[in-house]
Amino acid sequence: MFTETEPVRVDLRGIRTGGTLRLRGPGDPAALDPSRVDDVASARLTRLYARQLFTYRAEPDVRSWQAIAPVPDLAARIPSIYNAGLGASGTTYVVHLRPGARWDTGRPVTAHDVVRGMKRLASPVRPPSVLPYFTSTVRGMARFHAEFVAAAGTDPTAADLAAFQDSHEIAGVFALDDESLVFELVRPTLDFISMLALPAVAPAPAEYDAYLPDSPELRQHLRASGPYRVASYEPGRELVLEPNPAWRQDTDPVRRRHLDRIEVGLGAAPDPVELAGRLRTGEVDLAWGVRVAEPHPGRPAEPTTGLGWSLDPYLAFNPRGDGPPRDPAVRQAIGYAIDKAALADVVVASRTGTAVRVAGGIVPPHNDFHAGADPYPTPGGRGLPERARELLAGSGHPDGLTLTAIHSDPPEAAAVARSIAADLSRVGVTLRLVPLPPARHRARVADPSGEWDLTVLSLAPDWFHGNARVFAQRLAHGLAGYLDPEVDRLVERALDSLDPRRAAPLWQEVERRVLADLPVVPLLFQTPAVPPLRGPRVRGAVPLPTLGFDDDLSTVWLDAPH
Template sequence: MTGVREQERVTDTHTGTDTLRFLGPVDGGLPDEPAPGCIGTGQILRLLTRQLFAYPTGTDPGVRPAADAAVEVPTVGNGGISADGRTWRIRLRDGIRWDAQAARALTAGDVVRGIKRTAHPLARAMRPYLGEIIEGMADYYQAYDEALGHWEAHAPAFAQFQQFTRIPGLRAEGDTVVLRLTAPANDLVDLLATGFTAAAPREYDYYVPESPELYRCTPSAGPYRIAKRLSPGGDLVLEPNPRWDPGTDPVRRRTARHIEVVAAADGQPVDPAAGFGVLSWSVPSPAARFAGTGCSYYLAAGAGGAAEPHAVRHALSWALDRAALAESACAAGADGAATQHGVLQPGHPAAERGADDAPDAGDPERARRLLDDAGLGEGTRLTLGVPAGSRLGAVAAALVAVLARYGITLVPVPLAPAGGPGVDVVLHEWVPGWAGDAGRDLVHRMWPSDGRAGDPAEVAREALRATDPGEAATLWRRFDRLATADLRLVPLLVADWPRTRADGVAAGAARW
């Protein structure tokens, strides 16, 4: 990396061992991957990048983002948010430096560059949310596609577009990032705490995203920097970043002199990733304690299938032994699992167990009556559409066993991403797109508006715009009651699988 940064020795102390050794990120789901020694992409990028806000290290599933590169979390009271909730002014703290020549400061322009780079196709997952919230962002994404969507990867074209295309709701003023929103958004801090919105140094403009050249020339603003990358997908060595000042970083810490992320163990010992000190919210939660960070599972009716009538889904809801499903998830490798009776995950501040909800183990006597009334007596055969993935396969197998108690044969069949006719019920998995308040992600991906009167999705959007926390909680409770009664999604369970707490989504886009 000569020419990108100075080769300076590190003189500050560190805590822990001299070298930590982890297995690198592995594609595929549990129980297929070697989770105990596996470090996630987000854990690596957390050591190199800075966001305006970030999640402190800890095991509390309800932890909120803290100020990272920002001086403080903005509020109306401290002047960071306007009275109408639509203008945010976020001032950056002094002393954050990029590991580049002359120890260049991290600026508000770097943050703006990072947010603008979410137009790149590799960051497409965040477009619906930032495009909905920030004034002009949706138009910017559309213009990007029109100008560059047909081009081969070309770094100068990307950089010029970002530099010369103005976004009305996003600008840098001195040491302050100014955001103008389309409407108040009480989850904006959660979105800005994702790796997709990490500050991007100007060197990112010189290289194509995710290219080998970018990996070799990546200035760091975190406690470590890249010392060596043998090849794309190969081993990675991190060393202390001499420009990092722990006094300017309230979130991260330095735990070792070197960190090796290897592609294969090769018979040599590796450290357990679960004990790594900078895991943040990737740390497994205690069993049955979730706050928008586990994987939720739902049943839904297939197009034209037997479960389209509400009465069928209502009967299935009372027949399901959710406790057995949760036990099966733990047996398949989940760190913890809990029954779920509402559309919102257990642990969400607005999630409440209803007095008329079915027991965790179901109610066999009532269920048999409801199943018979719905035309699902003994000998019924239903097809279950199951998307690819070993986690979904484990839940599907447990569902087969539970419904067999009622003489119902549930036949799992592979489900294409777009679904398809002839499937009676569909198994859905929702992994929140980010930690904390991911209600916007739930509504967008799992409960899109259908335009009906009293649509729960419209209530959820009111909750996202509410500036008073009490009002927001009340609206989320109303959404959950309406959505749960609707049974478009039949809640099953929430499970916390190792390395699946939105790790790649939350921090996997820091090098756009």
Template structure:
């Protein structure tokens, strides 16, 4: 097959990326480098929650990238930067350069760096087979990735995944399938070359391979059940750090990967000797520790809006904001028969779009510096977002309960009673839920609050189909950030708003919109930036004309670090500071 040069292939890819995330990201820290970065020292991070998964295959939270950045590598990743444009520019990581792309846009060839090393003893290089293993593992039945369906764009991937033993899955038969069976669209001509053949054009493929879910997999790690205690105690790292000690609900300590070579890694400086995560620390205590310098940063939490202004007065030079491109929705349960199945009616869901005061949410979340009303399925900076396109706009974004009442009456619905699920121990959601309850009351809708512990909300409550079908919730406060940065529209649309007969983890009621899916396919095949942008806008319009969600608000990540941290900059995938690139000066 005729191939373009690497430069031409990369140029075509980046042309589509050029339109995205203008104005997304940003934020800064005044701690800029005043010379050569110092090495050594320990970075101390504190937070409430334990990690979700140490095994990158199962990672599903934005915060997970905070430590995965240190202990795993991907074909493509991003620089740590305080420049909004640079934050989202795809960069070679394990790949030595951007991929060579065939003239038909269906074949991607990556060459690997020869001196990227596992943390094994004896040391060995990361090979193309290890990279291929990461893609094969993404759909394993013991720990399938929520992102697995993205990779069905690779020829033969669906067939490979279907061949896993799902009736009696064990570590042994997962290992057997990964090591002995192949995906037809993934080939490894030599140890430093991996080739992907796609079923259809995917202008965002380079961004997909930046996900930690497809990090390379060392064959030795396949002896253990994915993310099991044995896996965690025998973790094999591809990054500059590896696991020194992990204790559930207590801590994760990282030490240097002794085999890592700085020359092999253009994206991580690895200045500190150790990175230590401590769990079980309350939000107030964690923020106080960072403010006082007893800790260096927050783990899996942001600075609450209520404390932002006060901390700015004392720690402003060590604080940043970052626009993540995400949105928070009120998700409608269209599978339940509660209220006679009222929420199954498009006109009812349209009526409720006018019920809430989005301006009150913004005020509660710290004002326009930290939040803004959401108006569609895409957040600011994601292709398809258009701040002028709000199909349910109200005066000052304050809502119109009278209009909701009127439209509900036209839809033949009265005495609507809705159960609102939310994270009870989240810093802001209890207050947001109360505002929604009060707003809905004005529109003649009674709302019963259903508090759910944050640790259970996504892990079990929202993702258990019986809870949806049996009507344990009618509306739910849910958030979504793009799974990658750059050409990220697919990573918002596909996992939440498509259903082809196989349930997706975060499409809570199997919503599907054929018109939107057809438009999305056209957008992904387009090599024209303007055409793709227009098509993604039409995807948004199609979904919001049959709305499965009520867009509420978008918030910025609010970050703080101690004065001991120098050269702090943003790693966009983590929506936080890149601790592999800071230095510690105590």
């Protein structure tokens, strides 16, 4: 049992300030450099030390529209035609920064830092999967990224990247002065503020020019604009955050700071049962990077809200691999071989407290469009192994084949991978499973030249309103090396249409074409059904939809130990 030794203070609302929050997670974060964050586990940490122009406020009722509506963060207000922040054409946004925000070095956060952050977002070194949102929306972003890729070559140094950034501009992103900047778009985009609220769209200090994006060296020299800063980081062991001395509450309308210290244990992936026990006794306060919950026994899991379904998990094939999955028949055989219903049972048994549905497409239910375009229609999601064997034989593999599958190593992800491997073994496909810590898994997926055939991934919605592009565009453009000119044309037409009634059929066609080409196999949809398990001292924990309904750490405070 944890014993409180740090000094604590109690305000008039009864909130105790002080103490050490202890989290336990599976290995190193996939990203600590904000510009490379495209997963909810990393975003949960970077929210503490990296601010964006816009973000989301923790709301007690996750069903409220306010829980999924962007609010100003570093920006003084949301641009609109009423405050002269949005041009009449709907393609020009002027953003003014609120005064007083500073880096932990004491230097003010400026509009030039925002521009530098946008340039780093487009860097060719480990780009985040959200980049296609911006290359298809911001004027000049696609050209800037393409020229950056060409100039960087195969093994750029930090100096090479900084030299390009200093000598090239994104045509549609520029600072008017230290407090004001302009974004010019190629088309009116109703979800642009939601895009600017993504964790990866964070200002970057000049000090970051000395390091490659999210490199081990940068992880040791992170700068903070939020209420906390990284005090120490030992890969594979621990991440420690401490209060940022330059942060002031009156400059941050969203976050709070109630803690003296946050410790994130980063050892081997914890066993869910053991971690649940440590949470109940208070040895650990919160889980990080894994979900541990107390499902109601004997009661079917019902969604917390209809908005939060993730595509989790899905299979992605290496788009540049030269192995058997280059043959569409092999990919289709793999899709038919998987028993999705059995996979759902595996996920339920992991006690993550989520509602689970068999995925009939890449777009979850309750989104702007849900075509249900299942490329592998099987009775009850149980798979068709006979059809899988026929396809393998017809593609020249009557005696089966061996493939390499990489996956993240937390227990639930490993159980999913084993279930898939068992299904494929029944049709003659042997999977060589390669478990990797989340950070290494992300790096391998981002490098399609690596020696792997398929991988297990998940995709949570980046925003929850007007989000037709979140799943379709991420999966059409976010897989490194996957190219289809016709899909690109359909995406452009869908983005050009501001009328959802006209855009929905186009996004459905994008989904159908992507699934016909089979770069991915949709498996399950998941959404939280019960709150995560918390230690007995934890107070003020509020689930944030954009963090996959994990608790917002910036609202947490600690009660006296019992």
